[in-house]
Structures are given as C-alpha cells and as structure tokens.
Amino acid sequence: MSKSPSGSSAPPRRVALFVTCLVDLFRPSVGFAALKLLEDAGCTVEVPALQVCCGQPAYNSGDRATTRAIARQVIDAFAGYEAVVAPSGSCGGMLSHHYPGLFDDDPAMKARAQDLARRSYELMAFLVDVLGVAKVTARYDGAVTYHDSCSGLRELGVKTQPRRLLASVEGLSLREMKTPEVCCGFGGTFCVKYPEISNAMVGEKSADITAAGADTLLAGDLGCLMNMAGKLQREGRAVRVRHVAEVLAGMGDRPGIGEPDQGRR
Amino acid sequence: MQSTAHDFKDNVGVALADANLQDSLAKLKVGFSERRREAAERLPEFEALRDCARDIKNHALENLDFYLEEFERKVTALGGHVHWAPTAEDARRIIAELCQSMGARTVAKSKSMVAEEIALNDHLESLGIAPIETDLGEYIIQLRHEPPSHIIAPAVHLTKDQVADTFFEHHRKLGFTRRLSERNDLVAEARHVLRQKFLDADVGLTGANFLVAETGSSMLVTNEGNADLSNTLPRMHIVLASIEKVIPTLEDAAVLLRVLARSATGQESSAYTTLNTGPKRPGDLDGPEHYHVVILDNGRSAVLGTEMQDMLRCIRCGACMNHCPVYGAIGGHAYGWVYPGPIGAVLTPQLIGVEEAANLPNASTFCGRCESVCPVRIPLPRLMRHWREREFERHLTPRAARQGLKLWSFIARRPRLYRALTALANRALSLFGRAEGRFHTLPLAGAWTRFRDFPAPPAGGTFHAQWSRRRP
Numbered sequence: 014m015s016k017s018p019s020g021s022s023a024p025p026r027r028v029a030l031f032v033t034c035l036v037d038l039f040r041p042s043v044g045f046a047a048l049k050l051l052e053d054a055g056c057t058v059e060v061p062a063l064q065v066c067c068g069q070p071a072y073n074s075g076d077r078a079t080t081r082a083i084a085r086q087v088i089d090a091f092a093g094y095e096a097v098v099a100p101s102g103s104c105g106g107m108l109s110h111h112y113p114g115l116f117d118d119d120p121a122m123k124a125r126a127q128d129l130a131r132r133s134y135e136l137m138a139f140l141v142d143v144l145g146v147a148k149v150t151a152r153y154d155g156a157v158t159y160h161d162s163c164s165g166l167r168e169l170g171v172k173t174q175p176r177r178l179l180a181s182v183e184g185l186s187l188r189e190m191k192t193p194e195v196c197c198g199f200g201g202t203f204c205v206k207y208p209e210i211s212n213a214m215v216g217e218k219s220a221d222i223t224a225a226g227a228d229t230l231l232a233g234d235l236g237c238l239m240n241m242a243g244k245l246q247r248e249g250r251a252v253r254v255r256h257v258a259e260v261l262a263g264m265g266d267r268p269g270i271g272e273p274d275q276g277r278r
Numbered sequence: 279m280q281s282t283a284h285d286f287k288d289n290v291g292v293a294l295a296d297a298n299l300q301d302s303l304a305k306l307k308v309g310f311s312e313r314r315r316e317a318a319e320r321l322p323e324f325e326a327l328r329d330c331a332r333d334i335k336n337h338a339l340e341n342l343d344f345y346l347e348e349f350e351r352k353v354t355a356l357g358g359h360v361h362w363a364p365t366a367e368d369a370r371r372i373i374a375e376l377c378q379s380m381g382a383r384t385v386a387k388s389k390s391m392v393a394e395e396i397a398l399n400d401h402l403e404s405l406g407i408a409p410i411e412t413d414l415g416e417y418i419i420q421l422r423h424e425p426p427s428h429i430i431a432p433a434v435h436l437t438k439d440q441v442a443d444t445f446f447e448h449h450r451k452l453g454f455t456r457r458l459s460e461r462n463d464l465v466a467e468a469r470h471v472l473r474q475k476f477l478d479a480d481v482g483l484t485g486a487n488f489l490v491a492e493t494g495s496s497m498l499v500t501n502e503g504n505a506d507l508s509n510t511l512p513r514m515h516i517v518l519a520s521i522e523k524v525i526p527t528l529e530d531a532a533v534l535l536r537v538l539a540r541s542a543t544g545q546e547s548s549a550y551t552t553l554n555t556g557p558k559r560p561g562d563l564d565g566p567e568h569y570h571v572v573i574l575d576n577g578r579s580a581v582l583g584t585e586m587q588d589m590l591r592c593i594r595c596g597a598c599m600n601h602c603p604v605y606g607a608i609g610g611h612a613y614g615w616v617y618p619g620p621i622g623a624v625l626t627p628q629l630i631g632v633e634e635a636a637n638l639p640n641a642s643t644f645c646g647r648c649e650s651v652c653p654v655r656i657p658l659p660r661l662m663r664h665w666r667e668r669e670f671e672r673h674l675t676p677r678a679a680r681q682g683l684k685l686w687s688f689i690a691r692r693p694r695l696y697r698a699l700t701a702l703a704n705r706a707l708s709l710f711g712r713a714e715g716r717f718h719t720l721p722l723a724g725a726w727t728r729f730r731d732f733p734a735p736p737a738g739g740t741f742h743a744q745w746s747r748r749r750p
Contacts, residue, residue, distance in 0.1 A: 034700075034744070038700050038740055039704075039733060039735045039740055040733075040735065040736075041735075041736075041740060042736070043738070043744075044741040045744075053282075062693070062746075063693045065690050065691075065693050066696075068690075070686060073666070073689060074670065074679065074683055075643060075663065075666030075668070075669055075672075075675060076667075076670050076683055076687070079687040079691075081685070082687075082691055083687075083690055086691065086693070087447070097295060109431075122358075163643065163645035163647070164644075164646070166645070167645070167646040167649075194647075195603055196546070196645035198643065199643065200593070201681070203642070203643045203644075204726065205723075205725035205726055206640060206679070207287075207290070207640075207641050208725040208728055208729060209294055210604055210608060210641065212289055212728075212729035213607035213608075214603050214607055214643075215730065217603075226355040239732075239733050240730065241320075242716075242733055243716070243731045243732055243733060244730045246716060246730075246731045247729065247730045247731045254537065260616075268715065270733045270737065271715050271733035271734070272716075273712065273713055273714055274708075274712040274713075274715060274737055275737035278338050
C-alpha cells in the first residue's frame with residue numbers, strides 16, 4: 014500500500030534496528046514496519062543478532078549489577094552502527110538517557126555508553142528529526158487517537174513527529190483524547206506489582222480513549238499498547254489498537270493487537 | 279504521626295473502594311493541573327525561573343551550615359531565639375517547654391507539615407495543651423481526627439457534603455444548629471468559630487515556607503490569612519521549620535515565590551505572603567513578645583552530599599502529587615504517612631526508614647510527569663529508582679520478584695538461550711491464543727488478566743525467527 018516516502022533528502026545510512034523484546038515476542042509486525050519505514054527513508058538496516066533486552070526490568074527493580082551486565086551486552090551488540098533505532102520510546106530512552114549513568118565508576122565503559130547514547134533514537138524522532146521525513150505514502154481509513162507514551166514524550170520529546178507523519182496518511186483523521194499525555198498505567202513490572210492501581214489508571218485511559226470517538230488507538234510503545242488493548246477488550250470496547258509504525262508503513266490492514274489471527278503456518 | 283506505609287497495598291484497596299475519595303480525586307486531577315499549566319503559559323520566563331529556583335536551592339544546600347548559622351545570628355540579634363532539633367522528639371520537647379513557659383492552655387496553629395511530621399498535636403494534647411488548627415482544611419481534618427491527604431490541600435480527599443456533615447456534628451454544641459450546604463456558608467461558619475480561638479490562644483505556631491538568612495525572617499504564604507492571626511495575636515510565636523527551608527536572600531525568596539504559587543495552585547502569588555522578623559519591637563502596634571524558631575533535622579542532613587540530596591530542594595508546592603497518576607488513583611492517605619505522592623515516595627523512606635516505606639518508591643510507573651512540573655526540577659523518578667536500588671541491595675525486594683528477576687537475568691544474558699525460549703513461548707502463546715486473539719486467563723499472569731485481556735502473538739514466530747528465515 015505505501016510507497017517510498019518523499020521529502021527525505023538524507024543519504025543512506027547504516028542503521029541497526031533494536032527490535033525490543035516485546036516486539037520480538039508479541040508483535041513482530043512492528044519490527045517489520047519499522048524496517049520498512051527506515052528502508053523507505055533510504056537507510057540500510059541491519060538487525061544485530063546478539064540483541065536481547067535493554068535491561069529495564071532489572072533497572073527499574075533496583076538490580077544495578079544485572080542492568081550493567083545487560084547494558085554491556087547491548088553496547089557490544091550495537092557497536093559500529095551509525096544509528097540505533099527502536100520502535101519504542103521506553104527502550105530508546107533507556108539507551109540514550111540511562112546507560113551512561115550506569116558506568117560512573119568505569120570511564121572506558123562510560124565513554125562507550127555515551128557513544129551509544131548519542132547514536133540511539135526512537136523511531137518517530139529518527140524519521141522526522143534526523144532523516145527529515147515529512148510524509149509517508151500510506152492509507153488508513155479511520156479516525157485514530159494517539160497516546161503519548163511517557164518515556165518517548167518526556168525523555169525524548171516525541172510528540173509532534175508521529176502526528177506529523179500521521180497527517181500524511183490518506184483517509185486518516187486524528188481525534189485527540191483529553192489527556193493523551195497521562196500515563197496508561199503500564200510501567201513495566203508496575204502493572205503486575207500494583208495491579209489495582211494500574212487497573213485504575215488504564216481504566217481511566219480507556220474511558221478517555223472511548224470518549225475521543227476514534228475507532229483506532231495508536232501509540233509508539235508496545236507495552237503501553239498491550240496494556241490499553243487488554244483493557245479496552247476486557248471492557249468490550251470496539252476500539253482497535255495498533256503501533257503507529259504499522260499504520261505509517263501501510264500495514265494497517267492486519268489484525269490489530271489482541272484480535273483473532275486466521276494464521277499462516 | 280503513626281505510619282501505615284507498610285500497609286500500602288491494603289491502603290490502596292480501601293482508597294480505590296472509597297466513592298467519596300474517588301469523586302474528590304476526579305476534580306483534583308483536572309483542576310490543579312489545568313491551573314498550573316495556564317499560569318506557566320502566562321509567564322514567558324517560567325522555565326528560566328525554574329532553573330533559577332533549582333540553582334538557588336542547590337546553592338543553599340551546598341552551603342547549608344553557613345546559611346543556617348547566618349540565620350541564627352540574625353534572629354538572635356533581633357531578640358528572637360533559634361532552637362536546633364536533631365530529632366522529632368527534640369522538636370516536640372522544645373515546643374512543649376516553650377508552651378509551658380507561657381502557661382499555655384491553647385495553641386493557635388497555622389498549617390505546618392513539619393508539625394505533622396513530628397506528631398506535635400498528639401504530644402501537646404497529652405500535656406493538656408489544646409492545639410487549634412486554623413487553616414480551614416486542617417481544621418476540618420482535625421475535627422474528623424484524620425491526617426492530611428495532600429501537602430497544600432489537607433482535606434482535598436473530602437467532598438463538600440462530608441464537610442457539611444462534620445461541621446453540623448461539631449458546631450451544633452456551639453449553637454450552629456442548621457446543616458449548611460453552600461460552600462461560602464461553610465467557610466463563614468468556620469471563620470466565626472475560629473475567630474474567638476485566635477483571640478484566646480496563648481501561643482501561635484506556624485510553619486515556614488522559607489527562612490531568609492540575610493534578614494533572619496521566616497516567610498509564610500497562605501490563602502486564608504490564618505497564619506497572620508496565629509502569629510500576631512498570641513504573646514508567643516513559634517516557627518517550626520526543617521533545615522532545608524533556609525535560603526540566602528530576600529531576592530532569592532522572590533524567585534522561589536514566583537514558581538511556588540504558580541506550581542501549587544496556578545496563582546501568580548498566594549493571597550498572603552508574610553515575613554516574620556523577630557519579636558515585637560518598641561513602637562510596634564502588634565506582634566508577639568516572644569519569637570522562637572525551632573529548626574528540625576530529623577534525618578535530612580544525612581542525605582547531604584549523597585545521590586539523594588536533590589530531594590531537599592523541595593519547596594512543598596504539591597505539583598508532583600497534583601500531576602501524579604498514582605496519587606490521582608489512590609489519594610494521599612494510602613501512602614500511609616505525612617508526605618504523599620512522588621515527593622513522599624522519596625522523602626518518607628529517608629525520614630521513617632526504607633523498611634517501613636519500601637512500597638512507596640516502587641509504586642510508580644516512572645511516567646516522569648512529576649519531574650516535568652517540579653518547580654525546582656527534582657529528578658523524582660531517579661530518586662525513587664535509587665531507593666529501589668537500596669532496597670534490592672538490602673534484600674527488601676519481595677522474594678518472588680527477586681527470583682523472577684534472577685531467572686530472567688540468567689536468560690537475558692544468554693542471547694541464544696533467550697532466542698530459543700522466546701521462540702517456544704511465542705509458539706505456545708500464538709497456538710493457544712491466536713484464534714481469539716487474546717487470553718482471558720493465563721498461567722503466571724493473573725495480576726494482568728485479573729483486569730485485562732492478554733494479547734496473543736499472531737502466527738509466524740518471533741521477529742528474530744522471521745528475520746533469520748527472510749535474510750539468512
């Protein structure tokens with residue numbers, strides 16, 4: 014459906030895709046959508062085989078030693094690429110904002126972490142701010158509402174970029190929620206450590222999404238999307254849920270998150 | 279006050295089931311954040327002022343000994359007295375002795391979170407001295423024997439009807455026999471009841487928003503003017519403040535006041551800003567004859583020079599809790615002690631022990647909204663994470679979480695094993711879930727599926743499996 018985006022004058026770049034563990038396990042199409050958007054923008058994309066997780070489960074649980082071990086692994090896996098791009102503000106922010114602080118007592122590792130931090134991006138920010146992509150060629154017939162995931166929004170300043178690209182999708186209209194910037198209650202392990210609070214938060218989010226009157230919910234982080242999709246579906250709401258990259262890459266015709274998949278084998 | 283922070287999870291259950299609380303929180307979430315945003319937008323230099331405010335507090339903290347001693351010198355020269363209280367117990371004892379030296383029967387109190395921190399009211403009552411809260415919110419919760427649920431709006435958890443019931447119950451014996459329903463009538467009745475108590479009080483006790491070292495002044499902002507009656511009518515004025523309230527100059531105070539009111543309530547400035555500089559001087563028409571400042575440490579100095587020092591920049595505006603989705607869901611009482619919300623999650627473990635308050639810094643999604651509105655740019659998520667690290671080091675993290683983390687870590691550090699196991703998990707989840715697209719229940723995921731469905735992966739394998747098939 015979508016063709017190569019115009020408006021990009023950036024030269025081809027050797028970019029590594031950081032798939033993220035949730036996309037790898039639960040929603041591979043987000044990874045392929047990211048790949049397509051990057052290639053359409055002129056990048057040569059590689060997927061380093063040794064990548065696993067960015068380490069947030071350990072980091073946010075206070076396990077600094079494990080976080081450091083995983084960060085070293087990630088730093089090794091992504092050495093040498095011009096840019097490292099993740100379809101997630103949370104994982105992207107971990108690399109670009111949190112890794113250097115893990116190695117305050119190890120100048121050599123700190124320098125490597127800082128080097129990776131400088132090269133790491135969230136997908137939407139990379140497409141718009143670095144590659145200068147102004148529009149995509151894709152079609153999505155429907156009204157969407159966009160949730161600003163916390164790390165992307167507040168750590169990385171991802172706010173206008175996805176909306177700019179969505180504005181170029183044919184057939185798509187955007188209906189903002191009242192509070193698109195309020196957390197959905199996912200928070201990684203938070204949602205299972207404090208399920209009642211998380212439920213109150215995602216319940217409120219679900220009401221806000223529904224009130225927006227859109228038929229599709231989009232966001233840039235799969236964790237948040239799974240949380241919101243799970244709640245919307247438990248409440249029997251008719252809102253479909255997708256990662257923004259899928260819609261931008263013209264993959265918006267596949268079953269949404271949590272929808273039945275007829276399946277190929 | 280007695281902490282219930284260790285019962286955090288139970289407190290959460292109570293809070294979520296409290297319909298009145300949920301009504302009140304729904305209003306708070308919208309009101310405070312909109313007013314703050316509008317106030318910030320009206321002031322082009324607001325972000326620059328936040329930087330200045332942060333720098334002023336940092337400078338004060340880095341030279342805290344100097345400014346505290348300077349403040350003491352100035353107060354003493356003015357004829358006042360400074361008392362140093364290393365612990366809550368010391369502060370209680372000092373204040374009780376001061377009250378007793380006046381033969382005090384009643385103390386008019388203006389809102390003070392530090393007084394809550396040291397459980398002053400209970401102590402005074404045990405000595406036969408009646409503390410009378412004069413801030414409307416504090417007065418309401420004092421009648422109800424409840425702790426504050428918010429640092430600037432202590433009764434924000436209550437609906438107007440609950441307040442009306444409380445007044446009806448307590449004011450009947452004073453001759454107010456009609457149950458009121460209008461907000462203004464309730465305020466008028468409280469004012470009437472309180473006015474005589476100001477006049478009768480032997481001692482006035484206030485907190486302080488800032489202690490100004492260059493002039494020896496304590497500075498207080500309120501919207502009710504109750505502090506001014508508390509500190510001018512009685513013969514003795516006691517100021518109770520913690521060590522980090524000291525700032526160098528009046529000019530610094532002007533910067534901090536500009537961010538304080540806007541962050542707290544969206545006002546450009548609070549209705550009353552009062553400077554108290556020593557006792558009544560010859561020729562003064564009013565003011566207290568005796569002026570005492572009690573300065574409390576209570577564990578704060580231990581964070582100076584550590585990674586946690588930033589928490590001491592707090593100017594108690596409440597913006598972090600007004601914008602916190604967790605606070606917005608559960609309110610202030612669930613946190614179980616004096617300071618709720620994100621700043622409470624950071625301060626409480628320091629002040630009453632991380633064992634007691636272990637849940638608080640964990641009950642955050644790290645959404646970062648608190649830090650984004652903090653007038654002095656306290657990195658609240660980072661500080662909460664530091665507490666989690668200390669809990670992990672001290673084995674306070676729950677056993678199941680530790681073991682889960684250990685297993686996950688073992689796998690995540692071995693990419694090939696990880697790849698094999700995720701391929702298996704993906705295949706199983708997809709096989710059993712894809713027809714419906716999601717699970718209503720799932721082994722080991724009960725905390726998730728109790729409230730939400732769990733999305734199943736579509737057919738085709740993990741990303742990495744598909745990738746290696748596609749580009750060998």
